[in-house]
Amino acid sequence: MAVSPLPAQNGTSEIKLSAAKAKSLAVRTGSMSKPGNQGAATAKAKGAELAEQLNEETRQKYVKGKKLGEGTYAIVYLGHLKDDPQSLVAIKKIKVNTEYREGLAMDAVRELKHLQELSHPNIIALHSVFSSRNQNLNLVLEYLPQGDLEMLIRDVEGIRYGAAEVKTWMGMLGRAVWFCHENFVLHRDIKPNNLLIAADGEIKLADFGLARSFSDPYRGMTSQVITRWYRPPELLFGARFYSGTVDVWSMGMVFAELILRRPFAMGTTDINQLELICQNIGTPNEENWPGVTKLEGYVKFDNLNSQPVKGRDFYLGTFGLIGSVGVDLLMAMLTLDPRKRSTARQVLDHKWWATDPRPTAKRDLPRKGGGPAKMGEDLKRRGGEIEDGPGDKVARKLNFAAR
Amino acid sequence: MAADFWASTQRRYWQFSKEQLAELRDKLDNEDKTLVQQCPLPDRRLLSHFFNTQLVKLGKRMPIRQQAIATAQVYIRRFYIKVPIRQTNPYIVMATALYLACKMEESPQHIRVVVGEASAVWSGSEHLPTKPSFADQQDVIPLDVSKLGEFEFYLISEMNSQLIVHHPYRTLQELQSTLNLAPDEISLAWSVINDHYMTDLPLLNPPHVIAVSAIFLALTLKPTQGGLQATIATAAALSNTPQLSKNTSSADNRAPDMTSNKVQNFVAWLAEGEVDIKAVVDCSQEIISLYEVLEQYKETTCKEQIAACMKKRGLV
Known part of the structure; x- marks a missing residue:
């Protein structure tokens, strides 16, 4: 595949938009509310019927099959087009009605917002949206039956791969991230477990529950994002002004994990994560990262933990698989200072993609076949969570005070 | 601001021609002609102004940004080309649109805060319908958390869950240095952009056209009170309609040289660029006529007519 960022291949997975109408809603308001309160959601029978029909049309287009997984936030079903049982989709039903209504969760809003607009071969496609009884929002997503990247990484015994495969996967991830940032x-x-694998081996970036648009200049963002093991040091230090390079750090961590076949730094707390970064990558200081000590959550690490930034030799020793050019790329992605770190664009421009070995063709990639259940697992999860691990749910906290 | 405008759902699904808009609205009106006759509502622009002032009033009580208010107004406008306004409680529509817009613009407000503030703004005695027949009413909006949550869902559905709105503000900021705009010109253009949400322009034009029109108006409106005529004249000149040109001379005399230079630079810039000049002229004229229409605005009229309409429909 091309080294340079090709424009998105629009149309490959065109979003089919269908009117998702709140049928149940209009009806419900009419029949269940007290007469005095009736007007909220409006709509007399005729209007409602029309809306209902359109939604019904969309809903009828899909057949909801067996449940693939259930989490606190969503239930995932296998589904298919009514006319064509071969055309599988995943239907992610967002639980709106948990206990009492508090408005649509920010995750769901974010997912909708961004997936509606982003269309790229390496980003999970949103086919359509419809509502079902009890006011649940259903996202019809591309069906990705081959599990996720994490499964492949973890199955050390069963799955063998080398630099060529890593290059293919990282290339697909790189293009997805570049496309997000470009937009x-x-x-x-x-x-890794947000990187789902399609039937043809294509990697698809999923779970946009924490995604957001770039902030306007001088407007901060929350630092409580990204699952801890993949969180860059600036966020661990509480930076509220950051850029696309936070995602590049995560990419670097995935890159390292693909080679090591275990997460590069598995912190049990945020401070522990910083310690591990200090030990394994290097301790941030004013020299290697001007301004770091002024960050809100900056913590000084004493001599015991203070390590110079690891040099090329260390990387060559640990990540020799990808060769010296590959190591350069990894080091550029795992640079402590976010301003010196590669951007997604620079990652795609790197020499490594053009260096031997050539990336493996998609069809020849190893696969494990996670099957439908795995996709259910992956989609039901909320962002920022590590399963069974030291749960990191901080990311979920919404800071209402922050502007 | 996210994603590419040219590939956005806004451009693909939410930009119309005037004819298309009129057709959509006629269709809604025809669904129930008697209701339309029985419940007269003010001119759409006056009504939009009413919405605008109400949203600003509500917005002031929470730490939210102008852009969220702008997004909310676009949501309301989109919603009302799909649902007849007379079948809704506009206060709930406003509160919900603002609530959702806050989430979209990354300044989320807790649903209870929105409901609480909305009730405070709209239930106070001064906002009760003034006609004696309504004096017994306690609340204009029976608003609670579950209702807002429910309605949010409805709003999202009506908008086909296409939620990102591109605004002209960013373009305005980007053009600041190119066109060498002074801070007062920027802030004037900014207010013009704020005002354009009271018209159909957000559904008719891409944001950059609106930003350029706002700059154009700011440059020509600024110098004097007579600026409006000058603007009309310049707009007329641009579009080659000479009938208004007699107003030009008086206004031009008063305009300082600095500004006319800037206008010339701007016109030259416009001539070289690929911005649709006809659309800019249309926009400018639309905004000018908005200001004329707004002179008839009376908040009580809007309030009463909406209340009467809701009363009739049993929506209160």
């Missing part, structure tokens, strides 16, 4: 979207939760 002013920060993903903010890149990790």
Whole structure:
């Protein structure tokens, strides 16, 4: 595949938009509310019927099959087009009605917002949206039956791969991230189990529950994003002004993990994560990262943990698989100072892609076949969570005070 | 601001021609002609102005940005080309649109805060319908958290869950240095952009056209009170309609040289660029006529007519 960022191949997975109408809603308001309160959601029978029909049309187009997984935030079903049982989709039903209504969760809003606009071969496609009874929002997503990248990484015994395969996967991830940034979207939760695998081996970036548009200049963002193991040091230090390079750090961590076949730094707390970064990558200081000590959450690490930034030799020793050019790329992605770190664009411009070995063709990639259940697992999860691990749910906290 | 405008859902699904808009609205009106006759509502622009002032009033009580208010107004406008306004409680529509817009613009407000503030703004005695027949009413809006949550869902559905709105503000900021705009010109253009949400322009034109029109108006409106005529004249000149040109001379005399230079630079810049000049002229004229229409604005009239309409429909 091309080294330079090709414009998105629009149309490959065209979003089919269908009117998703709140049928149940209009009806419900009429029938269940007290007469005095009736007017909220409006609509007399005729209007409602029309809306209902359109939604019904969309809903009828899909057949909801068995449940693939259920989480606190969503239930995932296998589904297919009514006319064509072969055309599988995943239907992610967002639980709106948990206990009492508090408005649509920010995750759901973010996912909708961004997936509606982003169309790229390496980003999960949103086919359509419809509502079902009890006011649930259903996202019809591309069906990705081959599990996720994490499964492949973890199956050390069963799955063998080398530099060529890593190059193919990283290339697909790189293009997805570049495309997001090119469209002013920060993903903010890149990790192997958000990288789903399509039937043809294509990697698809999923879970936009933490994604947001770039902030306007001088407007801060929350630092409580990205699953801890993949979170860059500036966020661990509480930076509120950051750029696409936060995602590049996560990409670098995924890159390292693909080679090591285990996460590069598995912190149990935020401070522990920083310690691991200090030990394994280098301790941030004013020399290697001017201004770092002024960050809100900056923590000084004493001599015990203070390590110079690891040089090329260390990387060559640990990540020799990808060769010296590949190591250069990895080091550029894992640079402590976010201003010196590669951008997604620079990652794609790197020499490594043009260096031997050539990336493996998609069809020859190893696969494990996670099957539908795995996709259910992946989609039901909320962003920022590590399954069964030291749960990191901080990312979920919405700071209402922050502007 | 996110994603590419040219590939956005806004451009693909939410930009119309005037004819298309009129057709959509006629269709809604025809659904129930008697209701339309029985419940007269003010001119759409006056009504939009009413919405605008109400949203600003509500917005002031929370730490939210102008852009969220702008997004909310676009949501309301989109919503009302799909749902007849007379079948809704506009206060709930406003509160919900603002609530959702805050989430979209990354300044989320808790749903209870929005509901609380909305009730405070709209339930106070001064906002009760003034006609004696309504004096017994307690609340204009029976608003609660679940209702807003429910309605949010409806709003999202009506908009086909296409939620990102591109605004002209960013373009304005980007053009600041290119066109060498002074801070007062920027802030005037900024207010013109704020005002354009009271018209159909957000559904008719891409944001950059609106930003350019706003700059054009700011440059020509600024110098004097007579600026409006000058603007009309310049707009007329641009579009080759000479009938208004007699107003030009008086206004031109008063305009300082600095500004006329800037206008010339601007016109030259416009001539070289690929911005649709006809659209800019249309926009400018639309905004000018908005200002004329707004002179008839009376908040009480809007309030009463909406209240009467809701009363009739049993929506209160």
